[in-house]
Amino acid sequence: MIKIIMHGCNGHMGQMISGLVKEDPEAEIVAGIDICDNRQNDYPVFTDIRACHVEADAVIDFASPKAEEALLDYCVERKLPVVVCTTGLSEEQIQKVKDTSEKVAVLRSANMSLGVNTLLKLLKEAAKVFAPAGFDMEIVEKHHKYKVDAPSGTALAMAGSLNEALDNAYVYKYDRSQERKARDAKEIGISAVRGGNIVGEHDVIFAGTDEVVTFSHTAYSKAVFGKGAIQAAKFLAGKAPGLYDMSDVING
Incomplete structure:
Protein backbone atom coordinates (compact mmCIF):
# COMPACT_ATOMS: atom_id res chain seq x y z
CA MET A 1 0.00 0.00 0.00
CA ILE A 2 1.30 3.44 -0.94
CA LYS A 3 1.43 6.06 1.82
CA ILE A 4 0.62 9.58 0.66
CA ILE A 5 1.06 13.04 2.16
CA MET A 6 -1.64 15.38 0.84
CA HIS A 7 -0.33 18.93 0.37
CA GLY A 8 -3.32 21.28 0.37
CA CYS A 9 -5.47 18.68 2.09
CA ASN A 10 -8.24 21.05 3.17
CA GLY A 11 -8.81 22.59 -0.24
CA HIS A 12 -11.50 21.32 -2.59
CA MET A 13 -9.18 18.96 -4.48
CA GLY A 14 -7.44 17.84 -1.31
CA GLN A 15 -10.75 16.81 0.20
CA MET A 16 -11.86 15.11 -2.98
CA ILE A 17 -8.66 13.09 -3.18
CA SER A 18 -9.01 12.20 0.50
CA GLY A 19 -12.44 10.76 -0.26
CA LEU A 20 -11.18 8.83 -3.29
CA VAL A 21 -8.28 7.34 -1.36
CA LYS A 22 -10.68 6.07 1.31
CA GLU A 23 -12.17 3.80 -1.35
CA ASP A 24 -8.78 2.70 -2.72
CA PRO A 25 -7.33 -0.43 -1.08
CA GLU A 26 -3.91 0.33 -2.59
CA ALA A 27 -3.43 3.79 -1.09
CA GLU A 28 -3.62 5.63 2.22
CA ILE A 29 -3.23 9.29 3.17
CA VAL A 30 -1.04 9.31 6.26
CA ALA A 31 -0.76 13.08 6.75
CA GLY A 32 -2.01 16.37 5.39
CA ILE A 33 -0.44 19.79 5.08
CA ASP A 34 -2.53 22.97 4.92
CA ILE A 35 -2.27 26.47 6.38
CA CYS A 36 -5.92 26.10 7.50
CA ASP A 37 -6.76 23.21 9.81
CA ASN A 38 -10.52 23.76 9.70
CA ARG A 39 -11.81 20.32 8.70
CA GLN A 40 -12.15 16.88 10.22
CA ASN A 41 -9.75 14.44 8.57
CA ASP A 42 -8.84 10.83 9.22
CA TYR A 43 -5.15 11.76 9.33
CA PRO A 44 -3.03 14.34 11.16
CA VAL A 45 -2.86 17.78 9.54
CA PHE A 46 0.15 20.08 9.87
CA THR A 47 -0.12 23.82 9.30
CA ASP A 48 3.69 24.04 9.20
CA ILE A 49 5.22 21.71 6.61
CA ARG A 50 8.47 21.54 8.59
CA ALA A 51 6.62 19.89 11.47
CA CYS A 52 5.48 16.91 9.38
CA HIS A 53 7.79 13.94 9.96
CA VAL A 54 5.28 11.20 9.04
CA GLU A 55 6.78 8.42 6.92
CA ALA A 56 5.39 8.37 3.39
CA ASP A 57 6.06 7.13 -0.14
CA ALA A 58 4.95 10.22 -2.11
CA VAL A 59 3.35 13.65 -1.88
CA ILE A 60 0.39 14.90 -3.90
CA ASP A 61 0.43 18.68 -4.29
CA PHE A 62 -2.84 20.53 -4.92
CA ALA A 63 -2.24 23.83 -3.16
CA SER A 64 -1.37 27.47 -3.76
CA PRO A 65 1.65 28.55 -5.81
CA LYS A 66 2.70 30.55 -2.73
CA ALA A 67 3.49 27.28 -0.94
CA GLU A 68 5.41 25.63 -3.79
CA GLU A 69 8.99 26.54 -2.90
CA ALA A 70 8.65 25.31 0.68
CA LEU A 71 7.10 22.05 -0.55
CA LEU A 72 9.88 21.38 -3.05
CA ASP A 73 12.56 22.06 -0.42
CA TYR A 74 10.75 19.71 1.95
CA CYS A 75 10.62 16.91 -0.62
CA VAL A 76 14.32 17.25 -1.38
CA GLU A 77 15.20 17.20 2.30
CA ARG A 78 13.11 14.09 2.94
CA LYS A 79 13.81 12.42 -0.43
CA LEU A 80 10.09 12.23 -1.19
CA PRO A 81 8.69 11.89 -4.72
CA VAL A 82 6.11 14.57 -5.45
CA VAL A 83 3.18 14.86 -7.85
CA VAL A 84 2.90 18.59 -8.64
CA CYS A 85 -0.69 19.41 -9.62
CA THR A 86 -0.69 23.06 -8.55
CA THR A 87 -1.20 25.40 -11.52
CA GLY A 88 -0.33 29.06 -11.99
CA LEU A 89 3.36 28.57 -11.19
CA SER A 90 5.79 31.32 -12.21
CA GLU A 91 8.70 30.71 -14.56
CA GLU A 92 11.02 30.74 -11.55
CA GLN A 93 8.89 28.13 -9.78
CA ILE A 94 8.77 25.94 -12.88
CA GLN A 95 12.55 26.10 -13.01
CA LYS A 96 12.71 25.10 -9.34
CA VAL A 97 10.47 22.11 -10.14
CA LYS A 98 12.98 21.09 -12.81
CA ASP A 99 15.91 21.59 -10.44
CA THR A 100 14.13 19.52 -7.79
CA SER A 101 13.65 16.67 -10.26
CA GLU A 102 17.43 16.24 -10.38
CA LYS A 103 17.31 15.20 -6.73
CA VAL A 104 13.94 13.43 -6.33
CA ALA A 105 11.27 12.05 -8.66
CA VAL A 106 8.84 14.78 -9.73
CA LEU A 107 5.72 14.38 -11.85
CA ARG A 108 4.26 17.64 -13.10
CA SER A 109 1.21 17.91 -15.28
CA ALA A 110 -1.09 20.82 -16.03
CA ASN A 111 -3.98 18.36 -16.12
CA MET A 112 -4.17 14.93 -14.53
CA SER A 113 -7.00 13.61 -16.73
CA TYR A 220 -17.95 16.95 -15.67
CA SER A 221 -16.37 16.41 -12.26
CA LYS A 222 -13.04 17.25 -10.63
CA ALA A 223 -12.86 13.59 -9.64
CA VAL A 224 -11.13 12.88 -12.97
CA PHE A 225 -8.20 15.01 -11.82
CA GLY A 226 -8.11 13.40 -8.39
CA LYS A 227 -8.09 9.88 -9.81
CA GLY A 228 -5.24 10.81 -12.11
CA ALA A 229 -3.24 12.29 -9.26
CA ILE A 230 -3.60 9.11 -7.21
CA GLN A 231 -2.50 6.97 -10.14
CA ALA A 232 0.46 9.31 -10.63
CA ALA A 233 1.48 8.94 -6.97
CA LYS A 234 1.35 5.15 -7.27
CA PHE A 235 3.51 5.34 -10.39
CA LEU A 236 6.03 7.75 -8.86
CA ALA A 237 6.67 5.93 -5.58
CA GLY A 238 10.11 4.38 -5.65
CA LYS A 239 11.11 6.01 -8.95
CA ALA A 240 14.59 7.41 -9.52
CA PRO A 241 15.04 11.20 -9.64
CA GLY A 242 13.75 12.73 -12.85
CA LEU A 243 10.97 14.83 -14.34
CA TYR A 244 7.95 12.71 -15.29
CA ASP A 245 4.53 13.53 -16.72
CA MET A 246 1.19 11.81 -17.23
CA SER A 247 2.32 10.22 -20.47
CA ASP A 248 4.72 8.13 -18.37
CA VAL A 249 1.80 6.99 -16.21
CA ILE A 250 -0.31 6.18 -19.27
CA ASN A 251 2.50 4.22 -20.87
CA GLY A 252 3.29 2.41 -17.64
Missing part, protein backbone atom coordinates in the same frame (compact mmCIF):
# COMPACT_ATOMS: atom_id res chain seq x y z
CA LEU A 114 -6.40 10.58 -18.96
CA GLY A 115 -8.57 12.14 -21.67
CA VAL A 116 -6.66 15.42 -21.75
CA ASN A 117 -3.27 13.73 -21.87
CA THR A 118 -4.38 11.52 -24.75
CA LEU A 119 -5.71 14.62 -26.50
CA LEU A 120 -2.31 16.33 -26.16
CA LYS A 121 -0.80 13.57 -28.30
CA LEU A 122 -3.55 13.87 -30.91
CA LEU A 123 -3.10 17.62 -31.16
CA LYS A 124 0.53 17.23 -32.17
CA GLU A 125 -0.47 15.06 -35.11
CA ALA A 126 -3.32 17.38 -36.08
CA ALA A 127 -1.07 20.45 -36.02
CA LYS A 128 1.37 18.82 -38.43
CA VAL A 129 -1.47 18.34 -40.92
CA PHE A 130 -3.55 21.50 -40.51
CA ALA A 131 -0.98 24.26 -39.85
CA PRO A 132 0.98 23.73 -43.10
CA ALA A 133 -2.38 23.74 -44.92
CA GLY A 134 -3.07 27.26 -43.66
CA PHE A 135 -5.47 26.51 -40.81
CA ASP A 136 -5.51 29.02 -37.95
CA MET A 137 -5.29 27.60 -34.41
CA GLU A 138 -7.32 28.92 -31.48
CA ILE A 139 -7.90 27.58 -27.97
CA VAL A 140 -10.93 28.48 -25.84
CA GLU A 141 -11.01 27.33 -22.24
CA LYS A 142 -13.85 27.69 -19.73
CA HIS A 143 -13.71 27.28 -15.97
CA HIS A 144 -15.67 28.19 -12.84
CA LYS A 145 -15.65 31.74 -11.52
CA TYR A 146 -13.31 30.88 -8.63
CA LYS A 147 -10.37 29.81 -10.79
CA VAL A 148 -7.79 32.56 -10.36
CA ASP A 149 -5.22 31.73 -13.05
CA ALA A 150 -5.92 32.39 -16.71
CA PRO A 151 -5.37 30.92 -19.16
CA SER A 152 -5.55 27.51 -17.57
CA GLY A 153 -2.51 25.31 -17.29
CA THR A 154 -4.26 22.82 -19.55
CA ALA A 155 -4.79 25.43 -22.27
CA LEU A 156 -1.11 26.33 -22.09
CA ALA A 157 -0.20 22.63 -22.32
CA MET A 158 -2.39 22.29 -25.41
CA ALA A 159 -0.76 25.34 -26.98
CA GLY A 160 2.61 23.82 -26.10
CA SER A 161 1.72 20.57 -27.87
CA LEU A 162 0.71 22.47 -31.01
CA ASN A 163 3.84 24.60 -30.94
CA GLU A 164 6.17 21.69 -30.25
CA ALA A 165 4.83 19.89 -33.31
CA LEU A 166 5.63 23.01 -35.36
CA ASP A 167 9.20 23.53 -34.11
CA ASN A 168 8.06 26.26 -31.68
CA ALA A 169 7.66 28.71 -34.54
CA TYR A 170 4.37 30.17 -33.27
CA VAL A 171 3.64 32.89 -30.71
CA TYR A 172 0.76 32.89 -28.20
CA LYS A 173 -1.84 35.63 -28.39
CA TYR A 174 -3.91 36.24 -25.25
CA ASP A 175 -5.60 39.55 -26.05
CA ARG A 176 -6.43 41.29 -29.31
CA SER A 177 -8.44 44.17 -27.83
CA GLN A 178 -5.69 46.73 -28.45
CA GLU A 179 -4.95 45.65 -32.00
CA ARG A 180 -6.59 46.63 -35.29
CA LYS A 181 -4.97 44.32 -37.76
CA ALA A 182 -5.45 40.96 -39.40
CA ARG A 183 -4.53 37.85 -37.49
CA ASP A 184 -0.92 36.74 -37.80
CA ALA A 185 -0.63 33.37 -39.54
CA LYS A 186 1.86 32.10 -36.97
CA GLU A 187 0.01 32.71 -33.75
CA ILE A 188 -2.00 30.51 -31.42
CA GLY A 189 -4.87 32.40 -29.84
CA ILE A 190 -5.83 31.49 -26.27
CA SER A 191 -9.07 32.76 -24.70
CA ALA A 192 -10.30 32.25 -21.13
CA VAL A 193 -13.90 32.23 -19.88
CA ARG A 194 -14.72 32.30 -16.16
CA GLY A 195 -18.22 31.76 -14.82
CA GLY A 196 -20.59 29.68 -12.74
CA ASN A 197 -19.41 26.24 -11.70
CA ILE A 198 -17.91 25.05 -15.00
CA VAL A 199 -15.48 22.28 -14.06
CA GLY A 200 -13.37 22.54 -17.19
CA GLU A 201 -13.97 22.77 -20.93
CA HIS A 202 -11.31 23.07 -23.61
CA ASP A 203 -11.82 23.53 -27.35
CA VAL A 204 -8.92 23.51 -29.79
CA ILE A 205 -10.08 25.00 -33.09
CA PHE A 206 -8.39 24.52 -36.44
CA ALA A 207 -10.06 27.10 -38.68
CA GLY A 208 -9.40 26.81 -42.38
CA THR A 209 -11.02 28.08 -45.55
CA ASP A 210 -14.51 26.56 -45.82
CA GLU A 211 -14.00 24.07 -42.96
CA VAL A 212 -13.36 24.03 -39.22
CA VAL A 213 -12.12 21.10 -37.16
CA THR A 214 -12.54 21.23 -33.37
CA PHE A 215 -11.08 18.97 -30.69
CA SER A 216 -13.00 19.20 -27.40
CA HIS A 217 -12.61 17.92 -23.87
CA THR A 218 -15.17 18.41 -21.10
CA ALA A 219 -14.65 17.49 -17.46
Whole structure:
Protein backbone atom coordinates (compact mmCIF):
# COMPACT_ATOMS: atom_id res chain seq x y z
CA MET A 1 0.00 0.00 0.00
CA ILE A 2 1.30 3.44 -0.94
CA LYS A 3 1.43 6.06 1.82
CA ILE A 4 0.62 9.58 0.66
CA ILE A 5 1.06 13.04 2.16
CA MET A 6 -1.64 15.38 0.84
CA HIS A 7 -0.33 18.93 0.37
CA GLY A 8 -3.32 21.28 0.37
CA CYS A 9 -5.47 18.68 2.09
CA ASN A 10 -8.24 21.05 3.17
CA GLY A 11 -8.81 22.59 -0.24
CA HIS A 12 -11.50 21.32 -2.59
CA MET A 13 -9.18 18.96 -4.48
CA GLY A 14 -7.44 17.84 -1.31
CA GLN A 15 -10.75 16.81 0.20
CA MET A 16 -11.86 15.11 -2.98
CA ILE A 17 -8.66 13.09 -3.18
CA SER A 18 -9.01 12.20 0.50
CA GLY A 19 -12.44 10.76 -0.26
CA LEU A 20 -11.18 8.83 -3.29
CA VAL A 21 -8.28 7.34 -1.36
CA LYS A 22 -10.68 6.07 1.31
CA GLU A 23 -12.17 3.80 -1.35
CA ASP A 24 -8.78 2.70 -2.72
CA PRO A 25 -7.33 -0.43 -1.08
CA GLU A 26 -3.91 0.33 -2.59
CA ALA A 27 -3.43 3.79 -1.09
CA GLU A 28 -3.62 5.63 2.22
CA ILE A 29 -3.23 9.29 3.17
CA VAL A 30 -1.04 9.31 6.26
CA ALA A 31 -0.76 13.08 6.75
CA GLY A 32 -2.01 16.37 5.39
CA ILE A 33 -0.44 19.79 5.08
CA ASP A 34 -2.53 22.97 4.92
CA ILE A 35 -2.27 26.47 6.38
CA CYS A 36 -5.92 26.10 7.50
CA ASP A 37 -6.76 23.21 9.81
CA ASN A 38 -10.52 23.76 9.70
CA ARG A 39 -11.81 20.32 8.70
CA GLN A 40 -12.15 16.88 10.22
CA ASN A 41 -9.75 14.44 8.57
CA ASP A 42 -8.84 10.83 9.22
CA TYR A 43 -5.15 11.76 9.33
CA PRO A 44 -3.03 14.34 11.16
CA VAL A 45 -2.86 17.78 9.54
CA PHE A 46 0.15 20.08 9.87
CA THR A 47 -0.12 23.82 9.30
CA ASP A 48 3.69 24.04 9.20
CA ILE A 49 5.22 21.71 6.61
CA ARG A 50 8.47 21.54 8.59
CA ALA A 51 6.62 19.89 11.47
CA CYS A 52 5.48 16.91 9.38
CA HIS A 53 7.79 13.94 9.96
CA VAL A 54 5.28 11.20 9.04
CA GLU A 55 6.78 8.42 6.92
CA ALA A 56 5.39 8.37 3.39
CA ASP A 57 6.06 7.13 -0.14
CA ALA A 58 4.95 10.22 -2.11
CA VAL A 59 3.35 13.65 -1.88
CA ILE A 60 0.39 14.90 -3.90
CA ASP A 61 0.43 18.68 -4.29
CA PHE A 62 -2.84 20.53 -4.92
CA ALA A 63 -2.24 23.83 -3.16
CA SER A 64 -1.37 27.47 -3.76
CA PRO A 65 1.65 28.55 -5.81
CA LYS A 66 2.70 30.55 -2.73
CA ALA A 67 3.49 27.28 -0.94
CA GLU A 68 5.41 25.63 -3.79
CA GLU A 69 8.99 26.54 -2.90
CA ALA A 70 8.65 25.31 0.68
CA LEU A 71 7.10 22.05 -0.55
CA LEU A 72 9.88 21.38 -3.05
CA ASP A 73 12.56 22.06 -0.42
CA TYR A 74 10.75 19.71 1.95
CA CYS A 75 10.62 16.91 -0.62
CA VAL A 76 14.32 17.25 -1.38
CA GLU A 77 15.20 17.20 2.30
CA ARG A 78 13.11 14.09 2.94
CA LYS A 79 13.81 12.42 -0.43
CA LEU A 80 10.09 12.23 -1.19
CA PRO A 81 8.69 11.89 -4.72
CA VAL A 82 6.11 14.57 -5.45
CA VAL A 83 3.18 14.86 -7.85
CA VAL A 84 2.90 18.59 -8.64
CA CYS A 85 -0.69 19.41 -9.62
CA THR A 86 -0.69 23.06 -8.55
CA THR A 87 -1.20 25.40 -11.52
CA GLY A 88 -0.33 29.06 -11.99
CA LEU A 89 3.36 28.57 -11.19
CA SER A 90 5.79 31.32 -12.21
CA GLU A 91 8.70 30.71 -14.56
CA GLU A 92 11.02 30.74 -11.55
CA GLN A 93 8.89 28.13 -9.78
CA ILE A 94 8.77 25.94 -12.88
CA GLN A 95 12.55 26.10 -13.01
CA LYS A 96 12.71 25.10 -9.34
CA VAL A 97 10.47 22.11 -10.14
CA LYS A 98 12.98 21.09 -12.81
CA ASP A 99 15.91 21.59 -10.44
CA THR A 100 14.13 19.52 -7.79
CA SER A 101 13.65 16.67 -10.26
CA GLU A 102 17.43 16.24 -10.38
CA LYS A 103 17.31 15.20 -6.73
CA VAL A 104 13.94 13.43 -6.33
CA ALA A 105 11.27 12.05 -8.66
CA VAL A 106 8.84 14.78 -9.73
CA LEU A 107 5.72 14.38 -11.85
CA ARG A 108 4.26 17.64 -13.10
CA SER A 109 1.21 17.91 -15.28
CA ALA A 110 -1.09 20.82 -16.03
CA ASN A 111 -3.98 18.36 -16.12
CA MET A 112 -4.17 14.93 -14.53
CA SER A 113 -7.00 13.61 -16.73
CA LEU A 114 -6.40 10.58 -18.96
CA GLY A 115 -8.57 12.14 -21.67
CA VAL A 116 -6.66 15.42 -21.75
CA ASN A 117 -3.27 13.73 -21.87
CA THR A 118 -4.38 11.52 -24.75
CA LEU A 119 -5.71 14.62 -26.50
CA LEU A 120 -2.31 16.33 -26.16
CA LYS A 121 -0.80 13.57 -28.30
CA LEU A 122 -3.55 13.87 -30.91
CA LEU A 123 -3.10 17.62 -31.16
CA LYS A 124 0.53 17.23 -32.17
CA GLU A 125 -0.47 15.06 -35.11
CA ALA A 126 -3.32 17.38 -36.08
CA ALA A 127 -1.07 20.45 -36.02
CA LYS A 128 1.37 18.82 -38.43
CA VAL A 129 -1.47 18.34 -40.92
CA PHE A 130 -3.55 21.50 -40.51
CA ALA A 131 -0.98 24.26 -39.85
CA PRO A 132 0.98 23.73 -43.10
CA ALA A 133 -2.38 23.74 -44.92
CA GLY A 134 -3.07 27.26 -43.66
CA PHE A 135 -5.47 26.51 -40.81
CA ASP A 136 -5.51 29.02 -37.95
CA MET A 137 -5.29 27.60 -34.41
CA GLU A 138 -7.32 28.92 -31.48
CA ILE A 139 -7.90 27.58 -27.97
CA VAL A 140 -10.93 28.48 -25.84
CA GLU A 141 -11.01 27.33 -22.24
CA LYS A 142 -13.85 27.69 -19.73
CA HIS A 143 -13.71 27.28 -15.97
CA HIS A 144 -15.67 28.19 -12.84
CA LYS A 145 -15.65 31.74 -11.52
CA TYR A 146 -13.31 30.88 -8.63
CA LYS A 147 -10.37 29.81 -10.79
CA VAL A 148 -7.79 32.56 -10.36
CA ASP A 149 -5.22 31.73 -13.05
CA ALA A 150 -5.92 32.39 -16.71
CA PRO A 151 -5.37 30.92 -19.16
CA SER A 152 -5.55 27.51 -17.57
CA GLY A 153 -2.51 25.31 -17.29
CA THR A 154 -4.26 22.82 -19.55
CA ALA A 155 -4.79 25.43 -22.27
CA LEU A 156 -1.11 26.33 -22.09
CA ALA A 157 -0.20 22.63 -22.32
CA MET A 158 -2.39 22.29 -25.41
CA ALA A 159 -0.76 25.34 -26.98
CA GLY A 160 2.61 23.82 -26.10
CA SER A 161 1.72 20.57 -27.87
CA LEU A 162 0.71 22.47 -31.01
CA ASN A 163 3.84 24.60 -30.94
CA GLU A 164 6.17 21.69 -30.25
CA ALA A 165 4.83 19.89 -33.31
CA LEU A 166 5.63 23.01 -35.36
CA ASP A 167 9.20 23.53 -34.11
CA ASN A 168 8.06 26.26 -31.68
CA ALA A 169 7.66 28.71 -34.54
CA TYR A 170 4.37 30.17 -33.27
CA VAL A 171 3.64 32.89 -30.71
CA TYR A 172 0.76 32.89 -28.20
CA LYS A 173 -1.84 35.63 -28.39
CA TYR A 174 -3.91 36.24 -25.25
CA ASP A 175 -5.60 39.55 -26.05
CA ARG A 176 -6.43 41.29 -29.31
CA SER A 177 -8.44 44.17 -27.83
CA GLN A 178 -5.69 46.73 -28.45
CA GLU A 179 -4.95 45.65 -32.00
CA ARG A 180 -6.59 46.63 -35.29
CA LYS A 181 -4.97 44.32 -37.76
CA ALA A 182 -5.45 40.96 -39.40
CA ARG A 183 -4.53 37.85 -37.49
CA ASP A 184 -0.92 36.74 -37.80
CA ALA A 185 -0.63 33.37 -39.54
CA LYS A 186 1.86 32.10 -36.97
CA GLU A 187 0.01 32.71 -33.75
CA ILE A 188 -2.00 30.51 -31.42
CA GLY A 189 -4.87 32.40 -29.84
CA ILE A 190 -5.83 31.49 -26.27
CA SER A 191 -9.07 32.76 -24.70
CA ALA A 192 -10.30 32.25 -21.13
CA VAL A 193 -13.90 32.23 -19.88
CA ARG A 194 -14.72 32.30 -16.16
CA GLY A 195 -18.22 31.76 -14.82
CA GLY A 196 -20.59 29.68 -12.74
CA ASN A 197 -19.41 26.24 -11.70
CA ILE A 198 -17.91 25.05 -15.00
CA VAL A 199 -15.48 22.28 -14.06
CA GLY A 200 -13.37 22.54 -17.19
CA GLU A 201 -13.97 22.77 -20.93
CA HIS A 202 -11.31 23.07 -23.61
CA ASP A 203 -11.82 23.53 -27.35
CA VAL A 204 -8.92 23.51 -29.79
CA ILE A 205 -10.08 25.00 -33.09
CA PHE A 206 -8.39 24.52 -36.44
CA ALA A 207 -10.06 27.10 -38.68
CA GLY A 208 -9.40 26.81 -42.38
CA THR A 209 -11.02 28.08 -45.55
CA ASP A 210 -14.51 26.56 -45.82
CA GLU A 211 -14.00 24.07 -42.96
CA VAL A 212 -13.36 24.03 -39.22
CA VAL A 213 -12.12 21.10 -37.16
CA THR A 214 -12.54 21.23 -33.37
CA PHE A 215 -11.08 18.97 -30.69
CA SER A 216 -13.00 19.20 -27.40
CA HIS A 217 -12.61 17.92 -23.87
CA THR A 218 -15.17 18.41 -21.10
CA ALA A 219 -14.65 17.49 -17.46
CA TYR A 220 -17.95 16.95 -15.67
CA SER A 221 -16.37 16.41 -12.26
CA LYS A 222 -13.04 17.25 -10.63
CA ALA A 223 -12.86 13.59 -9.64
CA VAL A 224 -11.13 12.88 -12.97
CA PHE A 225 -8.20 15.01 -11.82
CA GLY A 226 -8.11 13.40 -8.39
CA LYS A 227 -8.09 9.88 -9.81
CA GLY A 228 -5.24 10.81 -12.11
CA ALA A 229 -3.24 12.29 -9.26
CA ILE A 230 -3.60 9.11 -7.21
CA GLN A 231 -2.50 6.97 -10.14
CA ALA A 232 0.46 9.31 -10.63
CA ALA A 233 1.48 8.94 -6.97
CA LYS A 234 1.35 5.15 -7.27
CA PHE A 235 3.51 5.34 -10.39
CA LEU A 236 6.03 7.75 -8.86
CA ALA A 237 6.67 5.93 -5.58
CA GLY A 238 10.11 4.38 -5.65
CA LYS A 239 11.11 6.01 -8.95
CA ALA A 240 14.59 7.41 -9.52
CA PRO A 241 15.04 11.20 -9.64
CA GLY A 242 13.75 12.73 -12.85
CA LEU A 243 10.97 14.83 -14.34
CA TYR A 244 7.95 12.71 -15.29
CA ASP A 245 4.53 13.53 -16.72
CA MET A 246 1.19 11.81 -17.23
CA SER A 247 2.32 10.22 -20.47
CA ASP A 248 4.72 8.13 -18.37
CA VAL A 249 1.80 6.99 -16.21
CA ILE A 250 -0.31 6.18 -19.27
CA ASN A 251 2.50 4.22 -20.87
CA GLY A 252 3.29 2.41 -17.64
